[in-house]
Amino acid sequence: MDALDAKYPFFAPAREAVADAAVSLPELVAADAPAVERGRERVERALMDGTVASESGSFPDDSDYDVQAELLSYPIARILVSLLDSEPAIEKYAAAEAATAVDRIREDLAADDELRSVSAPTVDLGDVLAEFDLADAVRPEAPGGGPAAIGAGGAGGAGAGSAGASARGRTPDHYWIDVGSYLGLTSPSWGPSWRLVNRALADGAVRVSREELLDALEAAVEARVREGLPFELAAGEGIAGELEDGVADLKRLLSERSYAGPADVVAPELFPPCMTNLIEKAERDVDLSPPESFALMSFLVGIGMTPDEVVAFCADTSLDAEGIRYQTEYLKDDRGTQYPPPTCETLANYGICHNEDDHMQVAVDPLAYYEKRVETADEITDWREREDGGTAEDEEGAGEVEGESESGTE
Template identity: 30%
Template sequence: MQAEKLAYYPFISEASAHVGNLGISLESLLNSRAYRAARARGIERVKEALEGEIKKSPLLGEIQVLSELLSYPFARLLVACVDDQLFTRRYALAEAKATYAFLRNETPDFLLEFGEDFGILADFRDSYFSMHFTDYIRFSNSLKDPTWKLTNRQLRAGKIKITKEEFARLLEEAVRERIEQSFPIPEIPPEVSSFCSPYVSEIKEQFEVQKKNFGATDFGAVEPELFPPCIAHALANVQGGVNLAHSMRFAMTSFLLSVGMSVEEILNLFNVSPDFDAEKTLYQIEHIAGATGNVYKPPACDTMRTYGNCIGKDGLCATISHPLGYYEKRVYIKNKEREREQGKEKENEEKKEVKKGKSRKEQEKEKGKT
């Protein structure tokens, strides 16, 4: 494969071997002026991942090709030094999405060769790919659209028939999985951590801001006692170790994100569930939070009723059509009551001050008479 191609797909085995054959030491990659552009591109690569899209422009000449190729191992060092599982997933997803943008325009022969690097043995005939159902399940398992369910596919002789676009999408998942599983990098040398430290601090700071804003609406401090009955019921079940139906788990998670809870806080809520899987749960929460670029909002009350998730309906429920509307109304009512109470307290204080003033005048009057 040409070096330019390898630069666009730096995580495949051939690209790794090519970089190894260049004989560039880690010290040179970090310190040599010759690789300053590669380091700059590596930093840019990671920062673009923060925004959800790594941009890959046409490469002009050997120098740009080399810088793009070497930017990947440097970017990996930065991600490893950040040492945050959520950020690692975001980075892997961004790399995979950028890859998909190129794969969908590649030839079928290239896609077949690319798939082999991930252990996927597929065929191409009559404008369709076919792959073994075990590979299909492995890489489609995290895709939520019902069309990816095995029950919605034709299975013949152990193989699934898919379009070129779909095959490229599954290869995207293969890339994401490979990059995710390549972390953490064991035993990063102290000199590497020291060199990366200024960049890592900036990346962490930006990511912390993003994590706080994932899907959050400004309702102020989260007040669980004001949640609608359906969400309160789901929370009670989760904290009691009861498994939720998928539809209710989605509704509760999207609601909690929308009112301002963080990904980590929600993950901690689920850790008492009997079937708790930290990695899988974290991925699902991030997905709903918008890690893939699409922030999911909680379903409306009609949808909650359709799935049997409208539980404990009260008088206020009859006046609203969405769980977030219920919470917003409760927050509004509570704030108004607080304002009234504060107004009464202020009025009482003023009355007390007036009485004190009158009392002083009376005392002074009595003194004047004596």
């Protein structure tokens, strides 16, 4: 195992290095090895700060942790986040791993641009693309524009800094991704600029900036980290038992984190489109996927609804009362844990957000968007105070909001 494996522990060589080292994770945990504390920090930082970088300093130069601790902290973090038993925690963790990885890739590319004047090991873009089987699908821009010819270096390996660049060590500003790979890596729900109709197309490839390519790779890393989570582990047994204290610490930290949601008012006609779409999908008796269900439940809990109110609101949908109670009570449990819904960006990655009217420009998450709409509405009758109570199905006509939406029909 080397420093590069530790920087990118979800890449295939790192996983092979862990397997080859034949390290026993239960023994590491039992011995309270540094990897265990670093794994706990990894999850804590992911959930609290959106990064998994160590507070002790950037790896490898300034960190308190050596290569082995840094690398093995990754599988331990995956076990810890599984034991938290929370879909939002897994989402946040995967997003934080991906964000940190792309920050490191960006730094590595900058080091590459400086002709590797640093001693720390770095990846080049070709390494990253090869990791996701994209070496042939992404080509740098040719000096005259358009994708470089296949075989002219590609974006892989040295090609990342050759074709389309002024010299080895200077990565191009633009790339061309084969259409099929572009559609697999990105989502039109990320915004109008990602839609194919708004993109330059040539030779079966789509033009992207270097930063846009990194955005797409971040989504690929997030999906890679998300794969296989959560692990199924028997609570209190084996490694799960050994990690109980660490898990308890993380749960306590989460419970102490107060989340200031928007005004405690339920106005379905002001819900953001992503939530309205999920409600309408459930009303058509279509099952929601786990991320969809958690997004909706965390939103409804986040705006101040009790489990009973959510059950009543979602009567006549595919969501069953028992499942709603389980999720909402977990979100509002006696540890005080409240997870806000995922960000708009995460919801876009899951295909839940379609960024209607480009309103991702004005909100970072559905609660923030709802709060803005509530603030600017002239008059709101809280759904809970409406005479017939109503359900999600009645939301169109259930209340009165002047200036924003049509008023009730009852």
